[in-house]
Amino acid sequence: MPLTDITQLISDDRRHLPLGLLDEEYRSIIEILGRVPSDVELAMYSVMWSEHCSYKSSRIHLGRLPTKAKHVLVGPGENAGVIDVGDGVAVALRIESHNHPSFIEPYQGAATGVGGILRDIFTMGARPIALMDPLFVGPLEDAHSRYLLDGIVRGIGGYGNSVGVPTVGGQITFDRSYERNPLVNVFCLGVLPVDRLVLGQASGAGNLCVLLGSRTGRDGIGGVSVLASAGFRDDEGGSKRPSVQVGDPYEEKRLIEACLELLDAKLVVGIQDLGGAGLACATSETAARGGVGMDVDVRAVPRREPGMSAIEVMTSESQERMLAIITPSAVDQVLEVCRRWEIEATIVATVTGVDENGIGHLRVLDGPGGAVLADVPAKSLADDAPLYDRPMVAPPDLAERLDGGLANALVSPDYSEDLASMLVDPAWIYRQYDHQLFVNTIFAPGEADATLLRLAGPGIERSQKGLAMSSDANPAWCATDPRRGTRATVAESALNVSATGATPLALVNCLNFGNPEHPQVMWELSESIDGMAEACDALAIPVVGGNVSFYNESAGRDIDPTPTVAVIGLIDIIKHRPPSIGWRDGDFVVLLGERSANAAGSRWARDLHGIRSGQIDEVNLVIHRALCEFVSACVRDEAALEIAPDLVHGLHTIGDGGLGVALAEMCIASGIGCAVDQIVDHRELFSESVSRVLVATLCPTELISAARAKGLRAMEIGTVGGDRLIVSDLVDLKLEDLGARFHDRIDEALGEVASH
Amino acid sequence: MNENIAIIRFPGSNCEFDVEEAINRIGAHARIVWHHEHDLEGFDGVIIPGGFAHGDYLRCGAIARFSPVMEAVASLAELGGPVLGICNGFQVLTEAGLLPGALMRNAGMRFVCETVTVEVASNRSALTAEVAAGTRLRLPVNHGEGNYICDAETLSEIESSGQVVLRYANNPNGSLNDIAGITNRTGNIVGLMPHPERAFDLVVGSADGVPLLRSFVHSVEAFAKCRVVVGQV
DSSP states (O other): OOHHHHHHHHHHOOTTTTTTOOHHHHHHHHHHHTSOOOHHHHHHHHHHTSHHHHOTTTHHHHTTSOOOOTTEEEOBTBSSEEEEOSTTEEEEEEEEEOHHHHHHSHHHHHHHHHHHHHHHHHTTTOEEEEEEEEEEEOOTTSHHHHHHHHHHHHHHHHHHHHHTOOEEEEEEEEOGGGTTSOEEEEEEEEEEEGGGOOOSOOOSTTOEEEEEESOBOSTTTTIIIIITTSOBOTTOGGGGGGGSOOOOHHHHHHHHHHHHHHHHTTOOSEEEEOBTBHHHHHHHHHHHHHTOEEEEEGGGSOBSSTTOOHHHHHHOOOSSEEEEEEOGGGHHHHHHHHHHTTOOEEEEEEEEOBOTTSOBEEEEESSTTOOEEEEEEHHHHHTOSOOOOOOOOOOTTHHHHHOOHHHHHOOOSOHHHHHHHTOOOTHHHHTTSOOOGGGOEEEOTTTSSSEEEESOOTTSOOOSOEEEEEEEOOHHHHHHOHHHHHHHHHHHHHHHHHTTTOEEEEEEEEEEOSOTTSHHHHHHHHHHHHHHHHHHHHHTOOEEEEEEEOOOEETTEEOOOEEEEEEEEEESOOSSOOOBSOOOTTOEEEEEEOOOOOOTTOHIIIIITOOOOOOOOOOOHHHHHHHHHHHHHHHHHHHHSSSOOOSOSEEEEOOTTHHHHHHHHHHHHHTOOEEEOOOOSHHHHHOOOSSEEEEEESOHHHHHHHHHHTTOOEEEEEEEOSSEEEETTTEEEEHHHHHHHHHHHHHHHTTOOOOO | OOOOEEEEEOTTBOSHHHHHHHHHHTTOOEEEEETTOOOOTTOSEEEEOSBOTTOOSSSTTTTGGGSTHHHHHHHHHHTTOOEEEETHHHHHHHHTTSSSSEEEOOTTSSOEEEEEEEEEOOOOSTTTTTSOTTOEEEEEEEESOOEEEOOHHHHHHHHHTTOEEEEESSOSSOOGGGEEEEEOTTSOEEEESSOGGGOSBGGGTBOTHHHHHHHHHHHHHHHHHHHHHHTOO
16 A cells, blocks of 8 residues: 555544554554554554553663573563472462552452452463562542552452462552552462463464353453553543453452363463453464464354444453463363363364464454454564654753752751651551461561562472562652662662572562653653663572553653562571561660661651652662672571571661661560660661661671671661660650551551551 | 361362361371262361352352252261361351351451461360360461351350350450350361461461361361261261
């Protein structure tokens, strides 16, 4: 078709605009097909080429992340990353966001976020054994934010508890940035025997595709395009509510069991979950990965209601569905397993070969041998989305943003009150989640710097190994300097995992940013990815998967850049519970790591005193790695040796809230106070420089000399005992008051009487 | 040793593997049995584990009582076979009429997952026979509907006859008289909201579930012996 004709055609044909496709994207589709697309084809391109599915604005940056290591079995690009943890066992992990749906309908938005991530894990052949949910909402003082928090937490609990996967960690950030655009990130980890690993790939012409699970309805149509790939204008939430899916954890539970049974019985050639972009995505991705074609009989798809169009069936995001590719000879056995688990199973497609040019076609047919509603190269949907190198620009006021002068000149009349007001116990959240199922939980949320699980699960040989995991984000650090902030976030997460005695193995990221059409947002993303790459390289932690969530904006305001990371680590032998947050009477308090008297970028400066400018200290990654290794080794010995060396009684990494909050949490956890007298001033008390760990020990001299032998700074700063938290002449608080402020913060804000 | 304890699995059960591991760890043997089974031949005891039996969108356990296996559970119980319902299993036993009372939404209207202290109130049951009354145990709870209720007459009956076997030291759900677990008149059917199987090792926080489960296993063994002697199969 001549170019002028295409231009004319695009300006005449406005079908693509309501679907969220740009003129130039429509042009590419016409060029790929060599003709005008049908309505079904156009709808499929619009969802597959959405920002959410195609990563079209972020892909050129994501390539800079290190992804390789010997133990990485599956890296980014599949449904989940997979890591070899030895003895024939692997773990699969992934993190996702469900931000926009959770703003519109917090319960279902958060619930279906859980459902979606679980499918990403068991589609790899892994049994999901752990979820973590980093949440970001507006301040507790804001009524709508409280409503959102309540709905989100109920949604996560409602789905996770019932589907039978424990929620073992997460984090909560309260900030104005999220008032009109909360973030709900969800991480899932599963375990599998290495030989059950399966990929989302179709192969073998003549093989059949079976749709498992729920019937297809009109829920979630256009979820990835009109919902996830656009910002919110004022008060637009309500009208988008029909784009939010509705979850059914009982269906998902049976789907998990049925799929794992099918995989154990080797009845499946490939399998893929149906998530964003529904059947269009599952069919085109599996065909594209396998280099084959596929004929979909759209009439065969079981529906919840009559009168659904082919477009609706192909793009519906109805939850709790999987697409399994099987050989014709396996049909009866597959249907039998599904019958037992009361799972609907219907053959909806056939794998086809390639054409004379080696291209596999995805065809949508109206009944067997019926009209061809769509016929497109499968790869063009899955892989040929436009790639944008969007313009980037640093904020014009960057120099002012970075200047820490104001923050470091701050003084406060009452540092005790400042510290007490910064304490928040997230127990209100995790008490509503089953965080114990499978009896793997050694450190539940709040007990240590990272969650620690036994590496075990149904169908996995018992061992003495443990898996540590920590999800971290600190948007305040990233708002001023996304590169430095992200470096520190990764460093913090690795240190948290090391503090349980584990060695960090892998990282997944969820990059929550504003509108990519804003050059400053693209600059933030690019800087953040650079910071992550630097930290991951230096700490030898491969990135095995990720998710980018753009368009987190409302009323024209972008959220603060919020890169969330989850780091997992392995510990080989756990004989005793390793030391965690807390200490014993008579211990000495040792501060390991670099001293810092920089209050810039801290929560104290930002939330309590309104100073957002200034940045935290740059992490020295060489020293940080040595610190991670030293702390991990000390804690590991306590857990593994027959007779614990008693060098470490308790420990806590220093991050959000600084040394002050870390000391307070040690006091609260153990019910014993402390007196610290080696702190220079309030800036050191609230500095959030990350390469620091508080250690409680009976043998400070040995600990300090061992640390120094590794090139680390270490000094004794105080002693444990009494019923007060005393820091030089800065802080003097009764433990009882500290505990009350900590425990009651969220309960009080929600008007609920604490039950403890 | 034979696998003589049946762990009933409904489609939405989720604690069955944990119960199996906990039972195995104390040297006994259990096998997971699908809820469609009609008989429990060869089994001398039953555990109904926690979870959401049939999704529990309706009242918890309301559908499970109609599962084919429940008739076999009732028959075994009638012979005196030990039957233990944990959490959702407790809810199923009350719905099935094997234990009195019912479990309502938690008083705080929120799901509660935490480790609590319970006190053994009576050792006249298969679960508590070997644990002295007054013993305090740290056990996890994990439920949205654990608020035990029954009518006044039933309450006075179960209280006076030692059928209340466990009480919360710090009631997490508003249940009547702080009741955490009860038994039937003959002590062979026990239901409790806390999860003894989640407390099998100090590494995971508590080993206080072990004496309870061991007591149950011994009750099952005693029943099995007595069955052989009496000649029932």
